[in-house]
Amino acid sequence: MSARAIVPGVVFRAPEAKTSKAGKRYVVATIREGTGDALRWWKGIAFSESAAEALLEIRAGEPVGVAGAIDAELYTPAGGEARISFKVTVDAVLSAKAKPKPRTKQAKVDRLPSSSPAREADLDDDLPF
Secondary structure, eight states, X not given: OOEEEEEEEEEEEEEEEEEOTTSOEEEEEEEEESOGGGOEEEEEEEXXXXXXXXXXXXXXXXXXXXEEEEEEEEEOOTTSOOEEEEEEEEEEEEESSOOOOOOOOOOOOOOOOXXXXXXXXXXXXXXXX
């Protein structure tokens, strides 16, 4: 069983579509979470079509939240000290970027001119103020 989490951050490296040896499409993104001493780097991998498409719409530098199964592994780079590698298998993506609204034809609104007799009659009431 793996732990699940929501990882909020900023896309550091633009998401890339890749193809596995078996011919399956997936998307990989690098996400920066936190600042200063609390800075973490996450490798986000999306296998589902919807999550992959959502990740591809996000550009480097944009805020994002990804949800999915998380994993942490200890690794030692050549000639370096041991580090923790964080990975999230992305199931859902929440972007702070507003989605464009679909264009619709707006109905023409007929407005009465301010000096119209019908308009003046609407304003002629018996209110005591």
